[in-house]
Amino acid sequence: MLTVEEARAEILARVRPLETECVDLLGALGRVLAEPVVSTREIPPWSNSAMDGYAVRAEDARARGSRLRVVGRIAAGSLPRRSLAAGEAMRIFTGAPLPEGADAVVPQEEVEVEGNGILIRNTVEIGAFVRPRGEDVRAGETVVERGAVIGPAEVGLLATLGRAQLRVYRRPRVAILSTGDELADLGSEPAPGQIPNSNTYSLMGQVVEAGGEPINLGVARDQLESIEERLRWSLGADVLISSAGVSVGEHDLVKEALTRAGAELHLWQVSMRPGKPITFGSLLGRPVFGLPGNPVSAMVTFELFVRPALRAMAGHRTLDRLRVRARAIEPIPNPGSRRGYLRVMLVSEAGGYGARLTGNQGSSILRSMAQADGLAVVPGDTVVRVGSDVEVIVLRGLEQRSL
Ligand code: AMP
Numbered sequence: 518m519l520t521v522e523e524a525r526a527e528i529l530a531r532v533r534p535l536e537t538e539c540v541d542l543l544g545a546l547g548r549v550l551a552e553p554v555v556s557t558r559e560i561p562p563w564s565n566s567a568m569d570g571y572a573v574r575a576e577d578a579r580a581r582g583s584r585l586r587v588v589g590r591i592a593a594g595s596l597p598r599r600s601l602a603a604g605e606a607m608r609i610f611t612g613a614p615l616p617e618g619a620d621a622v623v624p625q626e627e628v629e630v631e632g633n634g635i636l637i638r639n640t641v642e643i644g645a646f647v648r649p650r651g652e653d654v655r656a657g658e659t660v661v662e663r664g665a666v667i668g669p670a671e672v673g674l675l676a677t678l679g680r681a682q683l684r685v686y687r688r689p690r691v692a693i694l695s696t697g698d699e700l701a702d703l704g705s706e707p708a709p710g711q712i713p714n715s716n717t718y719s720l721m722g723q724v725v726e727a728g729g730e731p732i733n734l735g736v737a738r739d740q741l742e743s744i745e746e747r748l749r750w751s752l753g754a755d756v757l758i759s760s761a762g763v764s765v766g767e768h769d770l771v772k773e774a775l776t777r778a779g780a781e782l783h784l785w786q787v788s789m790r791p792g793k794p795i796t797f798g799s800l801l802g803r804p805v806f807g808l809p810g811n812p813v814s815a816m817v818t819f820e821l822f823v824r825p826a827l828r829a830m831a832g833h834r835t836l837d838r839l840r841v842r843a844r845a846i847e848p849i850p851n852p853g854s855r856r857g858y859l860r861v862m863l864v865s866e867a868g869g870y871g872a873r874l875t876g877n878q879g880s881s882i883l884r885s886m887a888q889a890d891g892l893a894v895v896p897g898d899t900v901v902r903v904g905s906d907v908e909v910i911v912l913r914g915l916e917q918r919s920l
């Protein structure tokens with residue numbers, strides 16, 4: 518049986534970043550930049566005022582109680598009409614360009630207005646309340662590196678640089694196939710003996726969350742022809758994920774259908790719970806995952822194996838979720854020899870996190886997955902005692918939980 522790390526390494530050794538494409542600035546959000554962005558601009562483009570006040574020459578206010586003549590007014594969006602001479606000040610507003618000759622701004626609350634002049638009560642430092650040209654970005658500087666993930670601040674920065682379009686890695690298109698004679702798809706009422714298809718939808722959600730584009734191939738019957746037909750529909754995708762039908766039962770035909778379609782496959786037993794049987798291989802050069810059928814097993818194996826692969830294809834360098842150490846609030850048992858990935862809720866505690874199980878850990882119990890903030894990683898045949906630390910893979914920010 519492989520360890521999770523061995524299976525993951527085998528998978529990641531076989532995936533590469535996809536091609537790149539040009540997208541609109543906001544379309545790059547969450548995606549990975551495929552070329553460095555070098556600024557052609559100085560930001561700010563000219564030295565400007567950080568306050569509403571008066572532009573001055575600091576040397577004119579060397580002594581307390583200096584009086585200066587106000588000789589002009591510069592609002593944001595306008596230019597100073599002339600430069601500033603000794604003994605002069607100009608009214609200036611936040612963001613307005615500093616006039617030539619000025620080297621400081623005195624906030625308006627620190628002066629007294631006297632007719633056409635101002636009285637400055639205190640001395641003034643050179644550079645006070647001035648935002649110097651190029652303080653944020655110099656022309657020629659690399660501002661966002663290749664490989665950076667574009668967040669809202671990068672979007673703003675790139676807008677500042679005038680970049681309406683960016684080159685990023687393409688999102689993987691991921692075809693999702695559910696298999697099983699017992700499955701009734703969304704929109705039809707399950708007949709006696711049928712259960713609703715949930716895997717297609719949880720997996721599509723996970724694909725979207727991982728930055729991919731899901732393609733729903735629907736439900737195949739437990740017949741080779743039915744599976745093969747839908748496999749042909751997957752040809753436009755970059756990745757194929759199937760769920761169920763990968764064990765060794767006589768209705769488990771996914772492996773055979775994939776092989777007949779030309780896939781090279783490895784069937785692995787991975788030492789984990791939930792999970793265990795998974796197929797991985799390639800079909801016409803594209804990665805193929807055969808995940809287990811139980812709803813939580815499908816989701817957890819997606820987390821551990823498919824998500825990092827999709828992120829690598831989308832150009833990400835950080836492939837894994839954040840892991841934190843949490844203190845067990847109640848005993849967290851993992852009976853059995855396989856490593857456990859147990860659904861836990863996290864609570865903020867002084868100095869860190871506490872973790873408690875979300876309930877029934879059966880591999881078909883989706884409700885305890887819905888409540889999980891993370892997966893506690895527990896070695897086989899181990900009970901994590903109250904107060905002991907456990908490692909938790911964080912699945913979502915605590916602000917995203919349902920209750
Ligand atoms: P299998 O690997 O085909 O034996 O499936 C294992 C378990 O997962 C069975 O109880 C199936 O009914 C269930 N299952 C398989 N596919 C799905 C699905 N798409 N949605 C919900 N449950 C499923």
Ligand code: MG
Nearest residue numbers: 696697761762
């Ligand atoms: Mg089945």
